[in-house]
Amino acid sequence: MNATDRDEETNGEVEYSFGKTLRRKVYDIFELDKLTGEIIVKGMVDFEENDLYELDVEASDKGTPPLTGECRVIIKVIDVNDNPPEIQVTSLSNTVSEDSKPGTVISLLSVKDKDSGVNGKIISIIINEVPFELKPSYKENTYSIVTKGFLDREQVSHYEITIKATDCGEPPLSTFKTLNIQISDVNDNSPQFSQNSLQFYLLENNVAGASIFSVSATDKDFNDNAAISYHIVRDGNQNGIMSFLNVNSENGHITALKSFDFETLKTFQFKVVATDSGAPSLSTNVTVNVFILDQNDNAPVILYPLSSNGSAEGVEEIPRNVNAGHLVTKVRAYDADIGYNGWLLFSLQELTDHSLFALDRYTGQIRTLRSFTETDEAEHKLVILVKDNGNVSLSATATVIVKLVEPKEAFAASDVKSAAKVDEDDNVTFYLMITLGSVSVLFLISIIILIAMQCSKSTDYTSKYLQETNYDGTLCHSIQYRSGDKRYMLVGPRMSIGSTIVPGSHANTLVLPDRRRASEETD
Template sequence: MQRGSFVGNIAKDLKLDIKELSDLAARLTSRGRTQYFALDLNTGYIIVKEKIDREAICRQASQCLLNVDIIIGNSVKIYAFEIMIQDINDNSPTFHDEEIELKISESTTPGTRYLLQDAEDSDLGNNSLQSYQLSNSEYFTLNVQPGVGAVKYAELVLEKSLDREEQAVHRLILTATDGGDPVRSGTAQIHVIVLDANDNAPVFNQSVYKVEVLENVPIGTVVVTLNATDKDEGINSEITYLFRKITDKGSQIFQLNPKTGIISVVGDLDFEESEAYEMEVRASDGGGLSAICKVLIQVINLNDNIPELTVTSLFSPVAEDSPPGTAVALLDVHDRDSGESGRVTCFIKGSLPFELKKSTANYYSLLTNRNLDREEVSEYNITVTATDKGIPQLSTTKNFLLLILDKNDNPPIFDQSSYMVYVKENLPAGTSIYSTKATDLDWGQNSRITYSIIDDELSGASLSSYISINSETGVLYTIRSFDYEEFRDFQIQVKAEDGGSPTLSSNVTFKIFIVDQNDNYPVILYPSFPADGSTGVELVPRSCDPGSLVTKVIAVDADSGQNAWLSYILVTSTDPGLFTVGLHTGEIRTVRSFLDKHSVKQTLVVLVKDNGQLPLSSTVTVTIMVTDSIQDVLSDLSSISSPTDTESNLTQYLVIAVATISCLFFIFIIGLLAIKLHKWKESQLFESSSVNFSAVPTTQYVGVDGVKAFLQTYSKDLCLTTDSKKSQFTNPNSSHSNTLAVNQASQKQASLLFTEAIHLGNEDINLFQVSGFFEIFLTNFVQAYEESVSFQKIKALLEMLDLRSPAV
């Protein structure tokens, strides 16, 4: 049949949809053979792909069947079918030798038969050899005898005696014909040479030789030795052995020694190619007489073929979320041996999440038997072993790599559940403070991590204005410098997000602690520099005892820890050795009793220093009047002026603050203060011409800065008594506090002073308290300016000073 010829409608026979065949990419496979057929996916027809020669495929087999499998797509459906190849008369009968030479003695009696060479026809049945014909001859006729099966033997029969002298050579034509339509034929020339008389033909000791031989015998092995004898003498008794009939394959495997009659192996025997070989041997003597025998060689099967294992389909990579039972490969297993030696079993080496399931006689499906996890195993090197049941057992292995396709099923994971980061204050913007790291067990884009900060607010501002993060590396950077005095710690949330679809993410908390640096000078709260024209003088009676408390220097430091530990040092004094300052309390006490030689006015310079690595310090000047009479004090007040060359930083801050504040507001405050001072002088100070200071404690401060009110908040053991004629200070066994809390807010001090003033009554208000209140207010104002707070904070301070109050 020509290429493209119709063989069968497989779609109709299997009841399959044409579209299903096309969509599933069905295909034909023929194991170990040429692909003679093809599947037309558009029609479902099986058509001839290559021209078929039945004789080349099946030789002399009575039935010629081709086994073909149809594999349908990834569903691994397999359909097996057989195609029978029908014989046609396409081969003519042929003779092995086109010329046949016969030597016949002239003494041969009529009726003697001479076996002729058989013709061969590869076709079967009626298409094979059917008859012989001989050309006309008066000496010879042809006798055709039936043989085994459909094989026929042709014999040349001598009809009348030969006379070599009359005719030495007779030429005949032998014609072999088959039964096909049309009839095919083949011819051979017969040359009959007339010889002198030879009346004895060779005789074999066996008419049929049957032997068995193992299929793995080495080349050169003797299979059988033929034996024929001739009773004649001389040349008529010399016997020569020749193959009379043998297949082409047999002639390549076996060899016959013409002198000895030994048949030996010269090629490779294979039971799977041919189980037996049949041949005929002719023994001829020197006189032209011959005899034939049949030789049957049976090949004994051995397990000499290793199983063949082929990966027909491999579905790699396979997704890690594939359910159990997913097909990952299709295996074709075949063993060319027969019987038990051809039965094959397959198994997988190792404990792998796969199993083999037999689909058909020769196909195995490799399936998953549990869930896969690429993060646990990213690829599998699968080894499949096929073993037959022969003795000894033979096996073969096949290795193939199966890749696992990643799915985004793992979120990023930080190396810690939370982080604590310590950052020094005043670091420049853009400084790297920490590098975080998250890992993702997935692969490729699914493991690509980007970092971001979950925005929130800190002190009314967005966290993104304080901290940023590199989205690729996870390094945290400062956007601006931090101030420990503004806030000491805060939290941020960092999110790590992978690049999968859908994306997965995780968050972690960073607790950021600001580490204090010594960047704030000590601030002197008391005594402060007079800013309202007052002298700021402490009064000490000459009769006070050594160790009496004169006053106390109070300072605070906005830093913390050891940076805020303050030390008080007496730098200079008018009369050295007369006063001492507590190193940690700031209390100024007398060392010894006062003498007449001691100056009434004592000026002390006190240094306040913090305990930072690079210590910062401030100084304050304390003026002390040693006297028992108020007239002496008043006479000296005019000569006392506020220091002009103080080294205190507070003076500089006050100048800056006053310069930047509205001039109109400042004039209003000073005017109000002048009016109150004027009223106080008229109503109380000058009503008494003599004041007894014998009971005045050593801690009182006389002047227009109102420190008396401040001292009332400092020591609640002090009491104030005022009448229309005199002012009396008493200190009944007071026990003073050693220190003032460093973090005591200045605003609270101002509020306490103001409350104390209201408590004294509208009529009995003391100017010392009012001026002290203003002093604390101005100190707070300077501090607010230094810390760059907003005007809302300044407004709050102003509201604390309620100018409408009757006390004011």
């Protein structure tokens, strides 16, 4: 707001204020700066509650007496798309007969949106694949749901029709409505489980005689034909497990007559048969897979150190001259449980000198924190606590006695270990040399056999050719051979007199007259 006053000094200083007749809610929504005249929104403005505000503003000077001027400010609220559509079902038939004809009306519904204009325009559709369709009525935003095909309860006995109503605002807002429709049928169905196989998880150490889980089957028929009883198939192939299970024939609750142990049995399966009371009765079965879940019922077991009497105690000797970070030993343990129940953590429970040793809480490795001095004791006792991470953790303790020895004694022990390691490496090298030598010999023998075979083939090939007895020495090379009724000779650059080139042959292949054949014809 901007007001002017022609007076000077305090007579011309203007202050602004709202009129006294405005509603209380106006003061909660708008604020007026008395010096600058700025009108600020300080509350929530809702178009759906009020789309127009008329504010009376007074401007007064500081003269005596003060003079005032008035102005009316009209504020129009512009609608935004902040209200999703609403779907209201006015009529619904929850059960539809299977023999209903296409076009049968099963429900009437209406939609509305509090917004105005384009923000209040609504588009409604059925978003899932069902044999129903949404038809608009003569009245705006009113629809009917009708069947668009024949129904078959043997295939689908229950439908969920999901209707989506979306306005045309920016961004668009949507509302969903789901209708449950049952399809009626005749008595021609056997009991059905929800799945072909069921999975159940059972904590070990269950209370014997208590119900551990239940199975349930449904029958699409009615009355006695839908009354189901249950029993377990006992085939005798479950290592006696079936003898410890029982099922309530009426409600399907399964009871275990023994307590199961995860470390002994982790999973088993059996079959439950559901039979209706029809005549003749119909039945179906389901495979039940039971998985035993672990509980923290096993304490950690110390593997090292472990003395002959079974107590977790060991002695480690290390030289006095080792540096900080030297690995003294590693406490090894395991837990029969799994997961967090079998995850072990190590901690020092007792220690003679806290400045000498440190324990890795995850690996159980004991290392030196500093070098030893002459004033340090020659023997140190470390008590290690090993515990799991179960809800109620279990633990075990191990004792390690660390003895400090002079370096010469440590080197002697180290030499013994090194000698054993060298012997082991020598054995490996010896066997490796034998293997490589054998492969090399086999390779050489194979090469010699191949060369011999090639030489044998060359001798056989040249032996098939006949030496020309009438060769006059004019050719540098001459080899004869026979093929059928003809005799051929391979020649070099010059040819013998009386020889004929056979058409289609190579240029250095000549045909020689067959003297033996001519003599035979003469006879």
